[in-house]
Amino acid sequence: MPANLDELIAQLPTFQQFMFVQVALFTAVMALLVVLARNLFHNALALVGALFGVAGLYALLEAEFLAVSQVLIYVGGISTLITFAIMLTRGMMFGDTSPNNRQAGTAAIVIGTMFSVMAGFLLQVPWQEAYVELGDGQAIIANLGRLFVNEYLIPFEMMALLLLVVLAGAIMLARDHMIE
Amino acid sequence: MAIDYLPLLILVIIAIGFGAIAVIGPSLLGPSRQNKQKLEPYESGMIPFADARRRFPIKYYMVAMLFLLFDIEVLFLYPWAVTLRELRWQAFAPMGFFLILLVFGFLYEWKKGALRWED
Amino acid sequence: MQQEWLWSDSLINLFTGLGMPKFLAIGLAYGLGAFILANVGLILTLALIWIMRKVLSRIQDRIGPNRVGRYGLFQTVADAMKLLSKEVIRPAHSDMITYDLAPVFSVFGVIMILAVIPFAPGLIGVDLNIGVLYLVALGSVGIMADLMAGWSSNNKYALLAGFRVVAQLLSYEIPMVLSMLAPVLLLGTMRMGEISAAQGLHVLGLNLGFGWLVFLMPGAFLIFFISALAESEQTPFDLLEAESELISGFHIEYSGMKFAMFFLAQFINTFFLGAIAVTLFLGGWQGPFVDNLPAPFSQILGLIYFNIKTFAVYIAIVWIKGTFPRIRVDQMMSFAWKVLVPLVLSLILWEMIALKLPGGAVIQYGAVLVGNLVVIGVVLNILGNHFKREQVRSKRAFEPKTLIGTMRPAPTAETAAAGD
Numbered sequence: 001m002p003a004n005l006d007e008l009i010a011q012l013p014t015f016q017q018f019m020f021v022q023v024a025l026f027t028a029v030m031a032l033l034v035v036l037a038r039n040l041f042h043n044a045l046a047l048v049g050a051l052f053g054v055a056g057l058y059a060l061l062e063a064e065f066l067a068v069s070q071v072l073i074y075v076g077g078i079s080t081l082i083t084f085a086i087m088l089t090r091g092m093m094f095g096d097t098s099p100n101n102r103q104a105g106t107a108a109i110v111i112g113t114m115f116s117v118m119a120g121f122l123l124q125v126p127w128q129e130a131y132v133e134l135g136d137g138q139a140i141i142a143n144l145g146r147l148f149v150n151e152y153l154i155p156f157e158m159m160a161l162l163l164l165v166v167l168a169g170a171i172m173l174a175r176d177h178m179i180e
Numbered sequence: 181m182a183i184d185y186l187p188l189l190i191l192v193i194i195a196i197g198f199g200a201i202a203v204i205g206p207s208l209l210g211p212s213r214q215n216k217q218k219l220e221p222y223e224s225g226m227i228p229f230a231d232a233r234r235r236f237p238i239k240y241y242m243v244a245m246l247f248l249l250f251d252i253e254v255l256f257l258y259p260w261a262v263t264l265r266e267l268r269w270q271a272f273a274p275m276g277f278f279l280i281l282l283v284f285g286f287l288y289e290w291k292k293g294a295l296r297w298e299d
Numbered sequence: 300m301q302q303e304w305l306w307s308d309s310l311i312n313l314f315t316g317l318g319m320p321k322f323l324a325i326g327l328a329y330g331l332g333a334f335i336l337a338n339v340g341l342i343l344t345l346a347l348i349w350i351m352r353k354v355l356s357r358i359q360d361r362i363g364p365n366r367v368g369r370y371g372l373f374q375t376v377a378d379a380m381k382l383l384s385k386e387v388i389r390p391a392h393s394d395m396i397t398y399d400l401a402p403v404f405s406v407f408g409v410i411m412i413l414a415v416i417p418f419a420p421g422l423i424g425v426d427l428n429i430g431v432l433y434l435v436a437l438g439s440v441g442i443m444a445d446l447m448a449g450w451s452s453n454n455k456y457a458l459l460a461g462f463r464v465v466a467q468l469l470s471y472e473i474p475m476v477l478s479m480l481a482p483v484l485l486l487g488t489m490r491m492g493e494i495s496a497a498q499g500l501h502v503l504g505l506n507l508g509f510g511w512l513v514f515l516m517p518g519a520f521l522i523f524f525i526s527a528l529a530e531s532e533q534t535p536f537d538l539l540e541a542e543s544e545l546i547s548g549f550h551i552e553y554s555g556m557k558f559a560m561f562f563l564a565q566f567i568n569t570f571f572l573g574a575i576a577v578t579l580f581l582g583g584w585q586g587p588f589v590d591n592l593p594a595p596f597s598q599i600l601g602l603i604y605f606n607i608k609t610f611a612v613y614i615a616i617v618w619i620k621g622t623f624p625r626i627r628v629d630q631m632m633s634f635a636w637k638v639l640v641p642l643v644l645s646l647i648l649w650e651m652i653a654l655k656l657p658g659g660a661v662i663q664y665g666a667v668l669v670g671n672l673v674v675i676g677v678v679l680n681i682l683g684n685h686f687k688r689e690q691v692r693s694k695r696a697f698e699p700k701t702l703i704g705t706m707r708p709a710p711t712a713e714t715a716a717a718g719d
Contacts, residue, residue, distance in 0.1 A: 019189075041450060045397060048443060059185065068432045069255050076439025076472075077248035080465060083446060084241045141428055141489065142266075145259035149267070149274040156256070156274065160281040163249050167285040170245045171292050174238045186325070187307070187424045188414050190333035195410040198337065199403030199560065206556040207387040219391040221454040222551060240462050246636070247469040254476045257647075258432055261484045264654060272651070283644065295636045297629035 020060055027053030040086050048079045065141060242294040246286070253282045304421040304598070306332060336413050336424055340567055345375040347566045350610075351617050358621035385555030390453055393552065397451035401444050402553070402560035408440030409564045412571045417492045419584045419601030430491040431483055434575060435476050438530060441568070442468045445539075445549050448561070452552035460548035463628065464539045467529055470635035471536075475526035477643040481519035482512050482579050484650055485667070495583025499590070508585035508604070515667055516650075518674030520580040522643050525678075527572040529635070532565060534620035538628060573612035574605075581608050624689070638681055646674050 030053055033046035051074040058067035148156045220227075260267075260275055289295065307328055314324035349364070349372060356363030364371030389398055414424035415433055427433050442465055449461015483489055486497050500510040513520045529536040540548030550561040577583060584601030592600060626634070653666035 039394070041394070041397065045400075045447070064427060064429045065259065065432070068429050068436045071436040072255060072432065072439060073248070073251055075443065076436065077244070077251050080244045080439075080442065080446070080469070081241070081248065083450075084244055084465075087236055087450075088238060088241060141259050142263045142487075145261070145263040146267070148256060148260055149271045153274050157277060157281075159252075159256075160278045163252060164281050164285045167245065167249055167289060170242065171289060171294060174242055174294070185425060186329045187333045187336075188411075190330050191337060191411060191414050191424065192407075194333055194337040195407045196403065198341070198410070199406050202406075202556050202560055203399050203403060206383060206385060210384055210386045210555065212386055214386075214388065216391075218388060221390045221392075221452065222546065236458075236462055240466055243466050243469055243632070247473060250473045250640075251476075254435075254473070254480070255432070257480060258429075258483065258489065261480055262487050262489060264484055264651060265487050269655060272655070279644075279648070286640075290637070295633065297632045 016060060020057070023053055023056040023060060027057065041083070044079060044083050044086060047082065048075055051075055051079065065144060239294070239297065242289070246289060246294070249282060249285060253279070306422050332424065337410055340410055340413050341563070343570065344563045344566050345379065347570055347613065348375045348378075348562075350614065351566070351620075354614060354617045355621050358618070379559065382555055382559040387557075388554050390552045392453045394451035394453070397447050398552075399557070401448035401451060402557045402564075404444035404447065405441060405564040406560050408437050408444060409567045409571065411437050411440075412568075412575075415491045416571065416574050417495045417578060417583055418605050419598040420496070420590055422598055422602065423492045426490050426492040429489050430494075431479050431489045431579075435472065435479070438468070438472055438475075441564070444564075448553070449549035452549070454552050456546050457549050457551050460539050460551070464532075464549055466628075467532075467536060467539060467631060467635075470632060471526040471529035471639075474522050474635060474639035474643045475530060477640075477647055478519045478523040478526065479575075479579060480647055481516050481650060484647070484654060485512070485515070491578055491583075495578050495585060498582040498585050504591075505588065506585075506590050507587050508582060508589050509587075511580065511582035511585070513580040513582075515664060516580070516671045518646055518671030518678070519643070520576070521675055521678055522639055522646075523576055523580065526635075526639065527576060528616065528619065529631070531569040531572050531616075533569055533616055535623045535626050536631060537620075538625055538631060569616060570609065570613055573616065574609045576612055577605065577608045581612070630685075638678070642674050642677060646670055 027050050030046045030049035034043050034050060037043050037046055051070060055067045055070040055075070058064075058070055256278070257275075310328035310332065311321075311324050314327055315321060319327070352374070353363045353371075364374035367373040367377050389395060412434060415427055415430045417423040417426070445464040445468070446461050449457045449459075449464065452458070482494055486494055488494060488497075498508075498510045498512060500507045528534070532539050540550075550558055553561060582604075584605040586600065586604035589601050589604060590597050649670040650667050653670060654663050656663050656666055
């Protein structure tokens with residue numbers, strides 16, 4: 001039955017799809033933990049896990065640069081900042097906090113509606129499947145570098161400006177403590 | 181090709197697997213005779229008081245902030261650096277502006293004393 | 300360009316030659332490769348610890364381990380067995396999950412470095428097109444692991460060291476990344492394999508293998524080396540585990556195998572940062588006649604060159620560990636932000652301009668070299684001044700005359716009143 005076997009193999013999910021399900025599940029579970037875990041530090045750690053999962057999704061899409069940026073900026077920078085912010089805050093380090101409050105029921109309804117609407121949209125829209133040959137990985141990176149200083153010049157410079165503003169803001173907030 | 185990343189994936193599995201075995205293994209192998217004194221945090225013989233997890237100075241936060249700033253800068257610098265050889269002189273202006281803005285931020289933070297560690 | 304030898308291709312060919320289906324052969328080849336790679340990393344640690352103990356004891360005029368096996372070679376094996384059979388202790392009120400996850404994270408971040416290190420021509424796990432950035436990203440995993448360990452232990456010293464770890468590693472990551480940019484700027488690639496391959500010196504068709512980038516950019520190499528010392532938490536920068544003030548740093552509450560994992564991560568990390576320095580600046584597997592031989596021999600030769608260089612860098616790190624005093628936190632921070640970052644930034648800017656100078660390669664490379672020499676001069680000058688000042692200070696502290704001066708009892712209320 002070689003023909004049958006070939007058919008069977010064709011129906012099996014590819015390795016990439018299998019990995020996608022794994023990584024997506026991991027990300028979703030971590031994202032749930034961010035909301036549901038009772039200890040604030042655990043929430044931050046789960047956030048790191050979720051961000052890692054997103055990096056994994058990027059890697060599965062063969063967007064290496066994006067995956068590495070995700071790990072570098074979110075896992076390395078943002079999550080450290082968030083952990084620090086937790087540790088800076090009085091009373092947040094100790095004990096557990098309840099993830100529920102009086103608005104939990106309302107929130108659940110809103111989220112449920114939003115999820116079903118979005119899922120409906122995603123299933124309804126006839127997505128066009130486009131297979132683009134990405135070419136050599138080196139060329140992609142070089143292309144990215146070229147695009148920063150040509151087509152996407154304005155967003156690129158705006159980002160630098162944004163970073164400057166953020167830094168100035170952080171200094172303004174922290175200044176009182178530093179002068180002491 | 182996605183298949184090229186297979187070694188990476190296998191290495192991830194091995195690394196996590198090794199870690200898991202090394203953490204779980206000894207709890208099955210080793211002895212377990214615990215008492216209150218043994219489980220106390222070690223603080224050079226002092227009896228620990230209060231919770232160890234306390235608030236800490238904001239200067240650490242500022243360092244993390246500065247790191248993030250430079251991290252993003254470097255991230256954008258790398259793809260640009262790869263193409264440096266083929267870019268024309270004009271391509272220097274945008275990157276130069278980008279760098280100058282960030283250096284300005286760095287100098288501002290320096291001037292404001294965020295880098296001063298001792299009080 | 301001719302088809303180059305690649306370990307995975309030859310393994311896959313071998314397995315398909317044995318009559319395996321293609322997908323099984325690919326899976327088995329990659330699996331075997333990754334398995335060997337990970338084990339090399341783990342077994343290497345035993346050797347690294349032995350070397351460190353031997354070299355350090357020679358520096359301190361001791362013999363070092365010499366009982367277990369010849370030259371004490373199996374001392375670390377015995378230590379590992381001991382640690383493996385230790386009791387598992389989790390301190391009271393520690394955060395269980397975080398406490399157990401931290402060592403796993405720590406080892407994970409370090410083992411993953413292995414994937415992009417080119418050991419010999421064609422002998423590299425994955426030649427990622429973002430190789431250099433990948434290394435940087437892994438560094439942040441280690442930071443998270445140390446912070447987790449420090450926070451979860453419920454120990455004040457551990458938490459303090461955890462903060463210091465984050466401050467130090469974040470600060471030194473910036474000069475490290477920027478100095479890694481220097482070879483990338485020059486060669487226009489982030490692939491680790493291509494960076495090593497580009498450092499050959501071809502004369503009359505023979506590869507002498509001495510086109511090392513350190514000859515062209517010694518300044519970038521020096522800054523990379525200093526930041527690598529800080530990133531691997533080695534001696535001048537080992538204030539995270541300063542025994543005299545923080546007992547032993549963020550892993551104070553760890554014992555047995557979990558402690559061993561932090562230890563292992565630190566040692567492999569030191570070695571790999573040396574390997575990265577070798578790959579980026581010291582020519583990687585390049586050496587005389589390395590790719591003029593037929594396939595297996597040139598790989599073996601490359602492997603030998605690579606290992607000699609990396610172990611040399613490692614021993615240099617141990618040497619520094621044995622001879623340098625530890626620096627203070629404020630010195631560490633200000634050295635990173637007020638010396639290294641401005642210097643390396645200006646070096647990179649200079650290199651960008653230099654590589655665009657008209658007049659061919661000689662002028663461009665000459666300009667790069669001059670910039671690097673200036674940077675080296677400034678760094679060495681600052682370090683020299685620092686050590687001179689420290690020397691004067693410590694000498695004064697031990698001179699009897701001044702010592703008597705400082706030992707005069709502080710004026711109490713009575714003596715102060717009498718003096719008036």
